[in-house]
Every structure is written in C-alpha cells, then in structure tokens.
Amino acid sequence: MKFTQPALASIALFLTLSMSSCAAMLTGTSGNVQFDSNPRGATVRVGDQEGLTPCLLNLPKSSKEFTIQHDEHGEQVLPLERTFQGGMLAMDILFTPGFGLSGILIDGSTAAFYKLPPSAYHDFTLPPEVVPDDEAAVTQEASASTKPEA
Numbered sequence: 010m011k012f013t014q015p016a017l018a019s020i021a022l023f024l025t026l027s028m029s030s031c032a033a034m035l036t037g038t039s040g041n042v043q044f045d046s047n048p049r050g051a052t053v054r055v056g057d058q059e060g061l062t063p064c065l066l067n068l069p070k071s072s073k074e075f076t077i078q079h080d081e082h083g084e085q086v087l088p089l090e091r092t093f094q095g096g097m098l099a100m101d102i103l104f105t106p107g108f109g110l111s112g113i114l115i116d117g118s119t120a121a122f123y124k125l126p127p128s129a130y131h132d133f134t135l136p137p138e139v140v141p142d143d144e145a146a147v148t149q150e151a152s153a154s155t156k157p158e159a
Contacts, residue, residue: 036097039069040125042089044077047132051079055089071120075129082133091123098122
C-alpha cells in the first residue's frame, strides 16, 4: 500500500495530536520555585536537587515536599503547596481524542495538572506552628466526667 505525501503528513499529524495532552503542552511538567529562609544559607533539597537559600530550583510538578536544613536550627520536611488546575482536566476531556483518555493519562502521570507555588519560605526563628489537639481536650473532658465522686 502506497501513501502520498499529504496522506503521510495527515497521518503523522493525527498521531501527534492523538498522543498529546493539554496541560503538558501548555504549562509543562516542571516549574521554578524560589526558596528562601530566615536565616539565609539553609540547604533546600527536593528529590536529587539541592540549593542554598535564597535559590531557584526547577522542579518536576510531581514534587510534594521539600527538606530545609540549617546548621543552627535543624532540619524540617515541609509540604510544597501545589494547586490542582481543573481547567486543564476539562481541556483534556474536550480537546484530546477518546474523550480525553490520552491527555488524562499523560497529564496525570506527569503531574502536569498541578501548578507549583512561585516561592516557598521558612522562618527558623519562629516557634513551630502549634496545632490544637482536639483529641486531648476530649480525652481530658471524658476522664474528668468519669472520676468517681468522693
């Protein structure tokens, strides 16, 4: 079977478009995050990348956390606050073949649906954030109500 030049070009274009995805093409699969700290000079690690604050790292969108370490203040693992871009999912469903199946598979596996924050900052001089322990309060109330009366 012999194909003409226009037919081959059409087939190539169709195959390229059918294997595409909206988020990976429009926003990419990685992004830059500017890291800073107080005091400066802390080591930031995300996967196999490392830098001293302030630093700019190009990270895969699949990154969920970073480690920040300062000689005088220790090490902490903190979340990297990504946001889900629902509009990209809608575009995959509407504009990629097979009701978005190829786009969803590609964008989902590369985390292209997510947007990384432009920056991340950690202040070692502030006390750690205290989260109220509601369970402790409930337990304390329960034990107070079960004390035998004298």
